[in-house]
Structure formats: C-alpha cells, structure tokens
Amino acid sequence: MDVFATNFSTIDWIIVFVYICIPLAIGIAVRKYIKQLSDFIVAGRTLRLFLAIATMAGTELGLVTVMYNSELGFRNGFSAFHVALIESVCILAIGLTGFIVYRLRQLRVMTIPEFYEKRFGRKTRIIGGVILALGGILNMGLFLQAGARFMMGVTGYINPAGLKLFMSAMLIMVLIYTVLGGMVSVVLNDFLQFIVLSVGMLIGSYFIIDRIGWEKLFEIPAAVDKTSWFNPLSEGADFGIIYVTFMVITSLAAGALWQSATLRALAAKTPKVAKQLYTWSSISFMARRVIPMLWGIGAFIFVSQTPELFMAFQGTDALNTQFGMPIFIAKIIPTGFLGLLTAGMFAAFMSTHDSYLLSWSSVITQDIIAPIKKNELSDKMRLVITRVCIVCIGIFLLIWGLWFEAPVSLWNYMAVTGTIYLSGAFSVIVAGLYWKKASSTGAVIALFAGLLAILGLGPWTRGDNVSWYFTDVFISVMTYIIVFSGMIIGSLMFPDKKIAEVTK
Amino acid sequence: MNWVILWKFVLIFTFFAYSILVIVVFFGGIKNIIEMFKDLTESAKQSE
Numbered sequence: 369m370d371v372f373a374t375n376f377s378t379i380d381w382i383i384v385f386v387y388i389c390i391p392l393a394i395g396i397a398v399r400k401y402i403k404q405l406s407d408f409i410v411a412g413r414t415l416r417l418f419l420a421i422a423t424m425a426g427t428e429l430g431l432v433t434v435m436y437n438s439e440l441g442f443r444n445g446f447s448a449f450h451v452a453l454i455e456s457v458c459i460l461a462i463g464l465t466g467f468i469v470y471r472l473r474q475l476r477v478m479t480i481p482e483f484y485e486k487r488f489g490r491k492t493r494i495i496g497g498v499i500l501a502l503g504g505i506l507n508m509g510l511f512l513q514a515g516a517r518f519m520m521g522v523t524g525y526i527n528p529a530g531l532k533l534f535m536s537a538m539l540i541m542v543l544i545y546t547v548l549g550g551m552v553s554v555v556l557n558d559f560l561q562f563i564v565l566s567v568g569m570l571i572g573s574y575f576i577i578d579r580i581g582w583e584k585l586f587e588i589p590a591a592v593d594k595t596s597w598f599n600p601l602s603e604g605a606d607f608g609i610i611y612v613t614f615m616v617i618t619s620l621a622a623g624a625l626w627q628s629a630t631l632r633a634l635a636a637k638t639p640k641v642a643k644q645l646y647t648w649s650s651i652s653f654m655a656r657r658v659i660p661m662l663w664g665i666g667a668f669i670f671v672s673q674t675p676e677l678f679m680a681f682q683g684t685d686a687l688n689t690q691f692g693m694p695i696f697i698a699k700i701i702p703t704g705f706l707g708l709l710t711a712g713m714f715a716a717f718m719s720t721h722d723s724y725l726l727s728w729s730s731v732i733t734q735d736i737i738a739p740i741k742k743n744e745l746s747d748k749m750r751l752v753i754t755r756v757c758i759v760c761i762g763i764f765l766l767i768w769g770l771w772f773e774a775p776v777s778l779w780n781y782m783a784v785t786g787t788i789y790l791s792g793a794f795s796v797i798v799a800g801l802y803w804k805k806a807s808s809t810g811a812v813i814a815l816f817a818g819l820l821a822i823l824g825l826g827p828w829t830r831g832d833n834v835s836w837y838f839t840d841v842f843i844s845v846m847t848y849i850i851v852f853s854g855m856i857i858g859s860l861m862f863p864d865k866k867i868a869e870v871t872k
Numbered sequence: 873m874n875w876v877i878l879w880k881f882v883l884i885f886t887f888f889a890y891s892i893l894v895i896v897v898f899f900g901g902i903k904n905i906i907e908m909f910k911d912l913t914e915s916a917k918q919s920e
Contacts, residue, residue, distance in 0.1 A: 416907055418900025421893070446879040453882060555908075559901050566894045570887065586876055598875035648893065655890040658882060 371680045371687070374524035374698035380707025381523075387564075387711035391557045391718055392541055416637050419555060420645045423723075424632040425652035426558025429565060430720025431713050434660040435514040436779040438693035441664025443777075444606050445597035446586075448664075451615050452657035456650045458619040463647030468624040469633040471801050473642040478634060480627055480793060481735035487800040488808035488864075490739050495815050496796065497735025503789030503818075504627060504728045505761055508721075510781055512539065512769030514690060515717050521694025522710055536766055538717065543762045546722040547755045554722045555635075561719040562652075565712040569659045572701060572709055576666040579700045585665065589672040614841050617848050618783055621794035623653075626786070628727040660693070667696035690778060721765075729757035780840050784824040787844045792818030794848075795855040803859075810859030817854045821847040 440448035462469060477483050481500060485493035512535050519534065520526050546554065577585065588597045595602040600612060623646070624630065633642040671677040671692060680687050701709060733754045738745050745753070792815035799806035799814075824840035824847075836842055 416904040418897050419904035419908060422897050422901045425897075446875065449879050449882055452886075556905065559905065563894065563898055563901075566890065570891060570894075573887070586880065598879065651886075651889045651893045654882075654886050655893075658886040659890075662883065 371677060371695060372520070372524040372526055372698075374522065375701060375703045375706050376523045376698055376710070377703045377707075379704055380710060383704070383707035384711045384714060387708075388538070388541065388714050388718065390560065391553070391715070391722075392544060394553050394556050394560075417641050417644055417648070419559060420632055420636050420641060421648050421652065422562040423555040423558035424629060424645060424649050425566075425656070426562040426716075426719045427628050427632070427723040428649075428653065428720075429562070429656040429716060430511070431518055431717035432511045432514045432720060432778070432782075433656055434663075434713065434716065435518055435690055435693070436777075436782060437657045437660035438664035438667065439690050439778055441661035442668045442689050442692035443664075444600075445588075445592060445665055445668070446661075447596055447598055447600040447602075447607060448661045449658060450600040450607070450612060451619075452654050452661065454612070454615045455619040455623065455657060456654035458616070458623045459646055459653045460650035462620075462623050463643055463645070463650060466639070466643045468797055468801065469630065469642050469646060470639045472630065472797075473633055473636060473639040479731050479734050480625060480630060480797065481731065483800065484735075484796060484811065485739065487806075488796070488811045492796075492808050492811045492815070493735055494739050495812060496793065497731050497739075499792060499815055499818060500627060500789045501728050501731050501736065503785055503787075504724065504731070505764065506788070507782055507785040508724050508728075508761075508765055509768045509785070510778060511717070511721065511724075512765060514778055515714075517688065517690045518694045518713060521691045522698045522706065522713075524698065535769075538714065539721065539762055539766060542718045542721045542725065543759055546725050547758050554719070554726055557715070557722065558719045561712070561715040564708075565716050566655075568709040568712040569655070571705070572697065573659055573662060575701050575705075576663055576697075580666050580669055584669070585662075589669055591672045591678070592668075610836070610839075610845060611841050614783070614845050617794075617845070618786065618790065621790040621848075622786060625790060625793050625797060627731065628723045631723070631727055631730075663693045663697065667692040670696050670700070725758045725761055726754075728761055729754045732757045781825070784821055784840050784844055787821035787824070787847055788818055790818075791821060791844075791848045791851040792816070795852045799855050799859065805859050805863060806855065807859040807862055807864040809862035809864075810855045810857070813854040813858040814851045817851040818847060820850060 437448070437452075440451065461467065472480070472483060475483060475486065477486070479497075481493045481496040484496040515538070516532065516535050588594050593602075596606070600607040601609060622629075633645060636642040636645055671681060677695070681689065681692070697709070698706065733750050737753055738750060795814045796806075796811045799810065821844055824843040828834070828838045829840045829843070
C-alpha cells in the first residue's frame with residue numbers, strides 16, 4: 369500500500385476552497401460594527417452563554433489541537449486519555465468555583481497583564497506583557513508546520529514548496545479577516561467552525577470505529593508495551609507520575625489563564641456567564657482531546673496491521689508520528705466527506721490563528737506599548753497598533769513556522785512554551801487575587817522565574833537516555849515550584865507599602 | 873484499577889455529552905448572534 373494513498377479528490381479540493389472563503393466574507397461584513405477598541409478586542413463585552421461556549425470551543429479546538437492529540441494517541445494509546453480527563457475536571461472545577469475567571473471578569477480587564485497593573489503597578493504589567501507575548505507567540509510557532517503535515521497526509525500532496533505556499537496563503541486570509549473584523553468576526557467564525565468541525569469529528573469517529581471495530585479498538589496492538597497502552601502511571605509509559613503532575617498544574621493554569629480562552633470569559637456579558645461558560649466548556653475540552661486521541665489510536669492499530677505503513681514509521685528515516693492520523697483518515701473516510709472534514713479542519717486552523725493573533729497583538733498594544741506611552745494613546749491609535757501587530761506576528765509565524773523543525777514532540781513543545789508564561793501568570797494572579805500580602809517584587813521575581821521553562825527546550829532534553837532531571841517535563845514542574853517560591857519569598861521579604869484597591 | 877473500563881466510559885460519555893452540547897449550542901448560539909448584533913448596533917449608534 370502506498371503510504372500517501374488517499375481518497376481525497378477534486379471534489380474535496382472544491383469543497384475546501386469554497387468553505388475557507390466564508391470567514392473572509394464575514395470579516396468584511398462585520399467591519400462596520402467595529403467602532404471602538406473594546407468592540408475589536410472583547411466584542412463590546414456582548415457575548416452571551418451559547419455563543420461564548422462556541423467561540424471558546426472554536427478557539428481551543430484547532431487543527432494543531434487535533435494534530436498533537438492524535439499524535440499522543442498514536443504514540444501512547446489510551447493512556448493519553450488521562451490528559452483529557454485531567455483537563456476536563458480542571459475546567460469543570462474552574463466553572464463551578466469561578467476560580468480566577470469570576471474575579472477577573474468582575475474587574476472588567478481586557479487582558480491578564482491589565483490585572484497586574486491594577487494589583488502590582490505598571491512595571492509589572494509591562495514585564496508580564498512581554499513574557500506573555502513571548503511565550504504565546506513562541507507557542508504558536510509550530511501551528512503552520514502541523515497544518516502542513518495534516519495537509520500532506522490527507523491530500524497526498526507531498527511537494528514541500530507547494531505546501532508552504534498554500535499554508536502562507538491560508539495565514540494571509542486569516543490576517544485579513546482578523547485585521548478587519550476583530551473579535552466580532554472571530555466569534556462568528558468560531559461558531560461556524562465549532563458546528564462544522566464538531567459534526568465532522570463525530571461522523572469521522574463513526575467511520576473509524578466502524579473500520580476498526582469497537583472491541584478490536586480496546587485490544588492491545590502486538591507492537592506496543594502491554595501495560596503502558598492503558599495505564600499512564602506505568603513504568604514503561606512515556607508519561608508517569610511527574611508527567612501526570614505536570615498535566616494537573618498545566619491544565620489548571622492554562623484553563624484559567626490562557627489568554628485566548630480567558631479572553632472569552634472577559635468578553636462574557638456578566639461574571640456569572642463567565643462561570644457558566646467554563647462549566648459547559650468542560651465537555652468540549654474533553655472532546656477536543658478524546659476524539660483526536662481516538663483517531664490516533666485507530667491510526668496506530670491500522671498502521672500496525674499494514675506492514676508497508678508500519679515500516680514507514682520505523683528506522684532512521686521514519687515518518688514523523690504526526691503523519692499517523694492524517695494518513696489513516698485519508699484512506700478510510702470516503703471522498704466528499706473527506707473534503708468536508710478537511711474544510712472543517714482548515715476552518716479550525718484559521719479560527720485558532722485568528723484568536724491567538726488577536727490575543728497576543730492586544731497584549732502587545734494594551735500591556736506593553738500603551739503603558740510605556742503612559743496611556744496617552746487614543747483608542748483609534750491603539751486599534752491601528754493592534755492591527756499592525758497582527759500583521760507582524762503573522763510574518764514571524766510564516767518564517768518560524770515554515771522553516772524551523774520541531775525540537776521535541778508537538779504537545780511537549782506547546783506545554784513547555786506555555787509554561788514560560790503560565791507559571792509566572794498563575795502564581796501572580798492567584799497570589800494577587802487571593803493573598804493580601806502578595807507584593808509587586810514577588811510578582812516580578814515570579815514572572816522572570818517563569819523564563820526558566822525555556823530550559824525545557826534545550827538540547828539536553830533530547831535523545832533516548834535523558835536523565836529524569838533533564839527532561840522537559842521535570843524542568844517545567846520545577847519551574848512552577850521555583851516560581852511559586854519566588855512569589856512567596858519575594859512578597860514576604862519585600863512587602864508593598866500600599867495595598868492595591870483590587871484586594872479590598 | 874481497571875483502566876479499560878475507565879477509558880471506555882470516558883469515550884462513551886464524551887460522544888454522548890458532546891453530541892448534546894453541539895445541538896444545544898447550535899440553537900442557542902443563533903439566538904445569541906442575533907442579540908449580539910442588536911447590542912453592537914446600539915453601541916455603534918451611540919458612538920456616532
């Protein structure tokens with residue numbers, strides 16, 4: 369069997385091209401509603417519950433999400449499900465308690481570093497803004513690459529130069545409609561994408577279960593370790609207790625404070641809606657991981673039963689494991705439906721990019737440039753700067769995303785780059801909201817300490833015989849511990865003279 | 873601990889709950905979009 373054989377045909381290409389033009393039309397159509405900065409960044413805080421759920425799911429269910437989760441399933445089997453379960457429980461806990469998000473929405477901030485200023489002063493906001501933008505933009509760095517791999521696997525089109533051009537064109541389209549329509553166009557596209565992709569994923573799962581068989585799905589393939597296929601804590605697994613601990617911390621921190629997701633809570637009509645949003649979203653957070661992981665598991669079972677495919681993933685010239693799922697669905701999902709599913713995936717690609725571009729550009733404008741200019745910028749000027757930043761980030765992504773190779777597995781890269789920002793932000797926000805003694809010095813120490821997570825991307829983390837204390841996961845867990853210690857010790861040793869208004 | 877039963881339950885629950893969520897969000901979301909545009913039109917008029 370040809371590795372890149374596919375059911376993707378001309379009709380599928382037509383479906384994809386027609387479908388991806390819709391967001392552009394929406395961006396142009398809603399432009400007239402964007403009159404002020406809050407319309408652009410938080411849709412004038414007009415998001416009601418169901419639209420907020422759709423846009424949250426649309427943002428957090430991107431093509432890259434499908435790719436890294438299917439890769440986890442492909443490599444680790446059902447044991448990867450623990451990541452989904454932990455994340456879903458954390459999101460549910462945030463929704464039921466209102467942990468962090470309720471207070472942030474009450475304070476009517478538009479970005480997370482805006483809270484830093486209210487609580488710890490302008491300097492902390494600028495530092496926090498720089499670190500947030502750095503971690504966030506780096507985190508987006510491999511989205512294009514993952515998208516290109518999906519494209520190759522599904523369409524069977526393996527000319528690298530052509531793919532790069534195609535992905536560049538996709539990114540340019542995203543830039544245009546995000547620059548034009550801001551958050552209003554983002555939420556409408558997210559809604560459309562949520563519905564199309566969700567239906568596509570559910571039907572796609574039917575094809576996969578039908579092809580593999582429900583009972584066969586739970587039989588352990590001969591090529592894998594018998595215990596670690598199901599048990600994430602087993603010694604043979606890629607996971608283990610440190611990894612599970614890291615997932616708990618990351619899920620709680622990212623659930624409450626990942627700027628693109630938190631932006632939905634901040635755009636919610638009321639603080640109560642922000643809480644409800646998280647409660648309901650625990651289901652979509654579970655699905656965004658479980659369904660792609662299932663596809664990855666199905667892909668591995670299929671590959672392990674097909675010697676030609678199995679060989680392609682072995683040896684020194686082995687295909688990247690991200691190819692497992694797209695190669696699999698290209699062979700089992702029928703023509704026409706494959707086009708719809710691919711269109712849904714590209715819509716997902718676009719909706720994640722638009723939200724992330726909007727998030728990081730608004731952080732640069734609101735939390736770095738405006739405070740440096742001592743808030744003398746007009747609303748109109750901020751809108752212009754935000755739009756320029758969107759384009760600049762887009763250019764960076766084109767260069768970084770298309771020409772650099774992933775240093776570690778896709779999910780680990782995302783988790784580690786996320787930790788650069790999340791570790792500092794989590795400790796600063798938790799302490800800032802719930803601990804009166806938290807001081808600005810402690811906050812600055814914590815934010816800088818978060819940069820230690822970059823060590824998790826170093827060359828010492830790669831290879832087969834890496835000591836446990838040099839792994840990216842251990843470095844990330846240690847970063848959280850150091851950051852929290854820095855926040856506590858710094859606050860106790862250097863208390864603020866004045867208590868901020870927001871803690872009263 | 874029987875991991876197979878746990879993951880089977882997670883998978884079935886996800887399919888069931890997510891299908892319901894998609895239906896609810898579809899109808900509720902359309903209503904919310906209409907309301908959002910009403911709000912934005914009012915806000916645009918006020919800022920003119």
